[in-house]
Amino acid sequence: MPERQIYLLSPRELSPETIAVAFAKTSRSPESFREIAQSLTDEASARFHERWVIGYGHASVAEHAVLHIAIENVSRLAIEAIESNRLASYTEKSTRYQKWGPEDFILPPELENHPLRDEFIETVQLLFSTYAASLEPVRQVVAQQFPRRQEESDEAWDRRIRSRYVDVCRFLLPTAAVANVGMTVNARELEHAIRKFLSHPLAEVRAIGEQIKEAAQAETPTLIKYAEAVPSLAQTREALEQAASTLDLPPATAETDFCTLVDYDRAGEETVLAAALYRFGEMPFDQALTYVQHRSPEERLGLVQALLGNLESPHDIPLRELEYCSYTFDLIMDQGAYAEFKRHRMMTQTPQRLTTRLGYAIPRLIEEAGLRPQYESALQRAAQVYEKLAAWNPHVAQYVVPNGFYRRVLARFNLRNAYHFCRLRSAPNAHFSIRKIAERIAEEIRRVHPALSAFMFLPDETWQEVDANHFTR
Ligand SMILES: Cc1cc2nc3c(=O)[nH]c(=O)nc-3n(C[C@H](O)[C@H](O)[C@H](O)COP(=O)(O)OP(=O)(O)OC[C@H]3O[C@@H](n4cnc5c(N)ncnc54)[C@H](O)[C@@H]3O)c2cc1C
Numbered sequence: 313m314p315e316r317q318i319y320l321l322s323p324r325e326l327s328p329e330t331i332a333v334a335f336a337k338t339s340r341s342p343e344s345f346r347e348i349a350q351s352l353t354d355e356a357s358a359r360f361h362e363r364w365v366i367g368y369g370h371a372s373v374a375e376h377a378v379l380h381i382a383i384e385n386v387s388r389l390a391i392e393a394i395e396s397n398r399l400a401s402y403t404e405k406s407t408r409y410q411k412w413g414p415e416d417f418i419l420p421p422e423l424e425n426h427p428l429r430d431e432f433i434e435t436v437q438l439l440f441s442t443y444a445a446s447l448e449p450v451r452q453v454v455a456q457q458f459p460r461r462q463e464e465s466d467e468a469w470d471r472r473i474r475s476r477y478v479d480v481c482r483f484l485l486p487t488a489a490v491a492n493v494g495m496t497v498n499a500r501e502l503e504h505a506i507r508k509f510l511s512h513p514l515a516e517v518r519a520i521g522e523q524i525k526e527a528a529q530a531e532t533p534t535l536i537k538y539a540e541a542v543p544s545l546a547q548t549r550e551a552l553e554q555a556a557s558t559l560d561l562p563p564a565t566a567e568t569d570f571c572t573l574v575d576y577d578r579a580g581e582e583t584v585l586a587a588a589l590y591r592f593g594e595m596p597f598d599q600a601l602t603y604v605q606h607r608s609p610e611e612r613l614g615l616v617q618a619l620l621g622n623l624e625s626p627h628d629i630p631l632r633e634l635e636y637c638s639y640t641f642d643l644i645m646d647q648g649a650y651a652e653f654k655r656h657r658m659m660t661q662t663p664q665r666l667t668t669r670l671g672y673a674i675p676r677l678i679e680e681a682g683l684r685p686q687y688e689s690a691l692q693r694a695a696q697v698y699e700k701l702a703a704w705n706p707h708v709a710q711y712v713v714p715n716g717f718y719r720r721v722l723a724r725f726n727l728r729n730a731y732h733f734c735r736l737r738s739a740p741n742a743h744f745s746i747r748k749i750a751e752r753i754a755e756e757i758r759r760v761h762p763a764l765s766a767f768m769f770l771p772d773e774t775w776q777e778v779d780a781n782h783f784t785r
Contacts, residue, residue, distance in 0.1 A: 321349055328377035328499065328531050333357040336364065336373040361534040374500035374535045379528055381495045386520060387418045388651065389487035389666075389710055393517045397505040398657035400497035407482040407648065407715070408475045408743060411447065414440050417488040421515040422708045428701055432712060435697040436488050439714055442690040443484040449681040450477040479743055480677040482648055483716035484690060487666065499535035502528060510541035513549065513707040564669040570644040571752040573760065580637030581764055584727065585615045587633040613763055620767035626735040634728035637764065641723050641753060646673045648715035649745035656733055659725040666710040667702065668695035670718035673745070674784045684784075691716055730757055731768055738770045744782040751775035
């Protein structure tokens with residue numbers, strides 16, 4: 313009998329494209345991966361990819377070629393476009409643990425020779441200087457609430473309380489602020505991402521697309537060679553922007569509820585329980601469903617207990633059958649919270665363009681530090697300049713909007729994802745803005761599916777407490 317072998321095809325010895333071919337060839341070749349790899353050259357791999365991946369569309373082969381792309385000094389608005397590619401991994405500079413310097417922003421290329429250029433720069437500089445000036449006063453309020461421990465050094469004390477004051481000052485940072493992001497991605501997803509970048513309405517994102525393509529071609533010369541702009545993406549966007557702009561609706565307002573459960577699977581509980589029985593049984597699905605539908609409430613609770621009752625810690629992931637129950641939420645959250653929300657790749661998310669028209673949040677610590685007039689004045693200035701910019705180009709206008717402003721996002725996700733999101737983002741170390749969203753989402757799900765959501769084991773805190781403790785409005 314052949315002996316089991318498990319080993320790595322190391323990227324230190326083989327290029328990503330060669331590794332991809334070595335895996336692809338196992339489909340037709342009886343040889344070991346090692347033997348296949350030894351017979352390959354970079355040129356032979358390129359010919360293989362031209363023929364099979366590009367020519368015949370066997371695109372999944374490109375998923376075996378993985379790149380690690382370092383992207384530096386791009387705006388946080390551009391990072392939204394980068395991170396909208398869900399089949400990739402990212403880590404970016406944190407607005408919670410790092411501070412921004414006065415020049416850490418970009419001038420959007422569209423504004424280079426534009427009459428609003430100077431006003432844009434002045435407004436962003438005002439936001440940055442208000443941000444910088446708020447750090448110490450807010451830190452002092454936090455320091456009183458969390459005094460230095462005996463034997464604790466100044467550095468250790470600052471490390472312990474830093475996220476609490478930086479968390480609050482970050483509301484002033486506009487999306488023009490730059491950050492670094494590391495991206496790990498396979499060549500199939502990267503080709504798709506580059507096509508989207510090159511078709512993007514922002515010049516910065518299109519330039520990033522060109523630069524990523526150029527950098528990636530050093531490692532994967534064949535697999536992303538044909539990544540070009542997709543005209544239909546821009547055409548679709550323009551057609552829908554036009555359609556949406558002609559709707560005769562009242563102006564946007566934040567006076568609505570920040571969390572609306574628009575839709576959910578009304579039979580979600582039955583479907584999930586039936587799917588769980590189906591997994592371990594031998595019956596057709598409709599029999600499993602009929603069985604569940606005819607159970608008494610106590611019997612159903614017994615099934616729920618069997619499905620979820622063994623989860624012991626937030627790291628225990630419930631079975632995949634929870635994915636048969638979905639929820640659609642219309643959410644309004646501040647831009648800082650959205651920057652974190654968007655990282656949840658398994659959800660379907662539809663953010664609206666960032667504007668200043670839904671108003672802004674005021675963190676309680678800003679008020680307690682005596683900074684409310686400066687804070688509101690800076691945000692109101694940003695709103696004035698936003699309107700001027702939006703009248704010319706609403707995409708570019710987003711760059712001037714600080715994290716404190718609200719944004720709408722439609723999100724659809726399943727119960728398994730809801731478990732993950734609500735547990736992670738309502739934890740005590742999560743930012744209060746996203747904690748409020750996570751706790752409210754959990755409340756809505758508990759309302760419609762009390763049995764299935766009973767095992768989320770969230771902290772006792774309510775979203776109303778987060779609101780009262782951290783915001784003045
Ligand atoms: C305390 C804290 C601090 C953070 N600090 C930073 C920071 O400084 N910088 C930063 O960039 N981000 C930071 N994040 C964000 C974090 O890295 C995640 O991107 C974010 O929480 C989304 O979580 P997720 O990847 O688990 O969720 P989702 O994208 O919603 O995915 C759900 C689950 O699917 C699985 N999954 C999805 N995609 C993959 C994949 N490609 N490979 C393997 N499994 C996958 C995982 O099990 C994952 O938990 C922080 C998060 C927390 C909670």
